[in-house]
Amino acid sequence: MELASRVKSLTPSSTLAISAKAKELKKEGHDVIGLGVGEPDFNTPQYILNAAMKAMEEGMTKYTPSGGIVELKQAIIDKLKDDNNLDYKENEIIVTTGAKHALYTLFQVILNKGDEVIVPAPYWVSYPEQIKLAEGEPVFVKGSETNDFKITPQQLEEAITKNTKAFILNSPSNPTGMMYSKDELIKLGEVCQKYNIIIVSDEIYEKLIYTEDAHVSIAELSDTLKAQTIVINGVSKSHAMTGWRIGYAAGPEAIIKAMTNHVSHATSNPTSIAQYAALRAYNANEDPTIEMRKIFSERLDTLYELMTNIPGISCEKPKGAFYLFPNVSEAAKMNGFNSVDDWAKALLEEEKVALVPGSGFGSPENVRLSYAVSKENLVEAAQRIKRFVEKHQE
CATH class of the missing domain: 3.90.1150.10 (Aspartate Aminotransferase, domain 1)
Structure with missing residues (x-):
């Protein structure tokens, strides 16, 4: 066969x-x-486990909206405002079956055959495979070990062609654990603005930083960059909820709508119980x-x-x-x-x-x-x- x-x-x-x-x-x-x-x-913390049990006992075991329950979207909006100084509306948020699924769905809706995505190396193993599944072409740019494996604005610009559609930014990084500074993000952002490239900002490790350096989302640097950026995140790493499979994407309404339409035919919706658990995770005072x-x-x-x-x-x-x-x-x-x-x-x-x-x-x-x-x-x-x-x- x-x-x-x-x-x-x-x-x-x-x-x-x-x-x-x-x-x-x-x-x-x-x-x-x-x-x-x-x-x-x-x-997973006990108060989150309790919230999942409560949701089951109260019958929250049915289909939900494809893009996630409204309450969880609002909690994500509040999180993005509090942590990243980013303002989003409900129609600019989609809840997905893990951050990996958010990335997969995003590539499915933004890439046409032959579109190129710049992928800094070292990279998370699923980036190139997801791009290929969307019939796109991963373009690898090697970050120097002497530069903490990070790529420079010059390297980014040299990799851009007429087919470049997007650029992946993962900070802190899997597999290196390195992160870009605000100044570095500003300069990379200037290149992306110059060529009007979509920025895919994978921020799943933002809460796990061990220095005085603060995490910065490239989307918070300017309104123009925010309009070009899709922020990917979730509760897997921050709340020890890898198996619950709840992630999200935040970005321009047109892209989020397309992603929502796509998942409506792919997964129907993220697991209802896991969504209520994630809601408790984001609404809790505990960290x-x-x-x-x-x-x-x-x-x-x-x-x-x-x-x-x-x-x-x-x-x-x-x-x-x-x-x-x-x-x-x-x-x-x-x-x-x-x-x-x-x-x-x-x-x-x-x-x-x-x-x-x-x-x-x-x-x-x-x-x-x-x-x-x-x-x-x-x-x-x-x-x-x-x-x-x-x-x-x-």
Whole structure:
């Protein structure tokens, strides 16, 4: 049976592949430490769980409007105003089945065949695949490691062609944890304004920052930039609600309307119970990220120090998210491997440490380690990695 050509070109998710292999080894009885996870290792706060139970008990288990319940849209509007100084109306918000679905739907409604989307590398693994599914063309621009993996306005402008439709901005970044400053965003925004390019601003990690630097949304810099920007966010990382699948997009009414029409035929609506849980998350006085940030920051300090003391491994210290993205190319070379991918595969097989090769993120010299695991496991994982590197040097 012949499959559609648009799915034949898809690259399997490297993060899911490494997780599957780790689970397989665990099932066989091996003591595997998985550092490939892309979600907080905290349960959803109890007050949110209670809200979901209450919604079920009160019969909030039916279809909702395709673009989300009005109450949740208003809570998102309030959040954007309070946190980002952004003013949106109800018809400029769509609630989606996770932030990933918001991105997917956005590309479906803005891209025609051959339209180009500039994707800074390293990038989240799903960006290029979602663009290809919409028959668009991802155009990769490599961010220098010496510039915290960030691209410059000159690089952005050089990548623009007559077919350029959009530019993806992910700050703080998955997989690097790096973030753009206000000044850097202003200069990138000037290029986007000059060529009237749609800005896709993925801000899902905005609450997980471990320095004094504040998160800045490019949409808040000017009314002109706001009109060109679609902000993507959700409750997955900020409220430890990855499995609830609630995200949103905020942007120009015409685009949001098109996205709403699209999802009405794709998913009908986000899960009703999850929407009421997210409503409680946004309306609560509690801020679960205060504790998460404290714990993640401590883990980052621990892992960063241990990893940078391993021969052949170098790393810039990230400012946000919960990933370390070290360059291990020298270690792989010293250990006699042809590629970082081969090095990471052998590490998993020999020392039972699962991390994600950077090739899946457009950066084959690096690996991604998630520190959304216990400090004890991070220490043990670093010791195993060091042992592996030293053993293969002999």
